[in-house]
Amino acid sequence: MVMSRVAVLPEIRVPADRPFVLEEVEVPPLTTGAVLGRMVLAGVCGTDVHILHGKVPVRTPAVLGHENVARVEAIGGEDEIRDVTGKVVQVGDLITWLPKSCMQCYNCTILGDPSKCEKRVGYGGWVVPADQFPYLVGGFSEYVWILPGSDLVVLPPDLAPEAVVLGDALRIMVHGLERIGGLAYGDTVVVQGSGAVGLMGAILARDAGAGQVIVIGAPAARLELAREYGADAVIDITQVPATERIQRVLALTNGRGADVVFECAGVPAAVAEGLEMVRVNGKYMIAGHYGDAGTVSLNPHLINKKQITITGVWSASNRHFLRGLHLLRKIPLEKLVTHRFPLAQINEAVLAAERQETLKAVIVP
Ligand SMILES: [Zn+2]
Numbered sequence: 591m592v593m594s595r596v597a598v599l600p601e602i603r604v605p606a607d608r609p610f611v612l613e614e615v616e617v618p619p620l621t622t623g624a625v626l627g628r629m630v631l632a633g634v635c636g637t638d639v640h641i642l643h644g645k646v647p648v649r650t651p652a653v654l655g656h657e658n659v660a661r662v663e664a665i666g667g668e669d670e671i672r673d674v675t676g677k678v679v680q681v682g683d684l685i686t687w688l689p690k691s692c693m694q695c696y697n698c699t700i701l702g703d704p705s706k707c708e709k710r711v712g713y714g715g716w717v718v719p720a721d722q723f724p725y726l727v728g729g730f731s732e733y734v735w736i737l738p739g740s741d742l743v744v745l746p747p748d749l750a751p752e753a754v755v756l757g758d759a760l761r762i763m764v765h766g767l768e769r770i771g772g773l774a775y776g777d778t779v780v781v782q783g784s785g786a787v788g789l790m791g792a793i794l795a796r797d798a799g800a801g802q803v804i805v806i807g808a809p810a811a812r813l814e815l816a817r818e819y820g821a822d823a824v825i826d827i828t829q830v831p832a833t834e835r836i837q838r839v840l841a842l843t844n845g846r847g848a849d850v851v852f853e854c855a856g857v858p859a860a861v862a863e864g865l866e867m868v869r870v871n872g873k874y875m876i877a878g879h880y881g882d883a884g885t886v887s888l889n890p891h892l893i894n895k896k897q898i899t900i901t902g903v904w905s906a907s908n909r910h911f912l913r914g915l916h917l918l919r920k921i922p923l924e925k926l927v928t929h930r931f932p933l934a935q936i937n938e939a940v941l942a943a944e945r946q947e948t949l950k951a952v953i954v955p
């Protein structure tokens with residue numbers, strides 16, 4: 591009998607309450623097509639912090655952890671199983687697995703947008719509660735029990751697990767770039783926010799042909815990373831007030847404003863500010879508001895007068911992750927994983943993430 595340590599979230603509590611409880615549970619026998627993964631890395635995401643603040647609903651008790659890399663330990667049954675690209679999955683493979691869209695609902699079939707599937711299920715809080723079979727349904731665990739029919743991706747052997755964890759943030763930005771129709775070569779891109787999504791947005795913009803990338807955020811350590819990964823200019827929001835931030839962007843763009851602004855901050859005020867930074871006929875893409883952070887007053891005249899196109903982007907579908915793999919392979923992203931915690935220190939890990947001490951923390955069980 592295989593036992594697994596697992597960090598269970600019995601109910602929604604803030605990180606300061608040390609909400610996770612370490613348990614030891616028996617790994618249920620695999621049914622046909624199920625996969626047992628031994629966790630290699632699980633990323634701690636801003637979404638996990640939102641969950642602990644009650645801003646993103648999950649089914650408790652929960653096993654969180656949705657940015658996962660595991661080694662295939664066993665496969666249930668005799669039949670071959672394949673990943674989303676058709677590759678046969680084998681014991682020993684390094685894998686990740688993506689939120690599953692039903693491909694049958696209105697949004698999946700008529701709209702053709704699986705990222706907005708009405709019945710989407712993801713590991714790390716959404717599949718089934720942690721007190722129901724198969725219990726090990728998130729990455730903050732030693733083992734994960736992956737349900738038959740899940741959307742697995744067999745990872746190329748030359749890909750660092752750290753990079754894959756960052757793929758969760760990257761795929762959202764790949765999706766966003768697709769929605770705005772990509773960049774024009776030489777575009778100036780402003781990225782509001784210097785968390786994982788913001789940094790992956792900046793790296794993606796560079797790779798997609800941006801001529802100038804400006805990252806606005808905090809703290810200083812994250813902005814330093816942004817520079818290291820190709821940002822031409824950074825603006826520290828703790829040092830530079832909003833009106834001056836707008837002036838700086840205008841100064842860096844011959845007074846015209848940026849061609850494209852990515853909102854990756856999740857702060858409503860950033861939207862009002864960002865619209866001031868977009869040029870005439872420019873684009874504004876909202877990617878950071880995964881939790882409902884409330885409202886903001888903004889001036890529609892700006893949108894009208896400057897003919898700004900505003901686009902929202904929510905999560906991503908499999909193709910965005912798969913397209914993002916090319917970037918994950920090309921650029922060494924390991925340095926963006928700034929903190930590693932053992933499973934027993936999951937409470938410390940989410941606290942560090944909440945305090946923004948980490949760019950990306952991972953749990954190494
Ligand atoms: Zn995430």
Ligand SMILES: [Zn+2]
Pocket residue numbers: 691692693694695696697698699704706707708709710
């Ligand atoms: Zn669907």
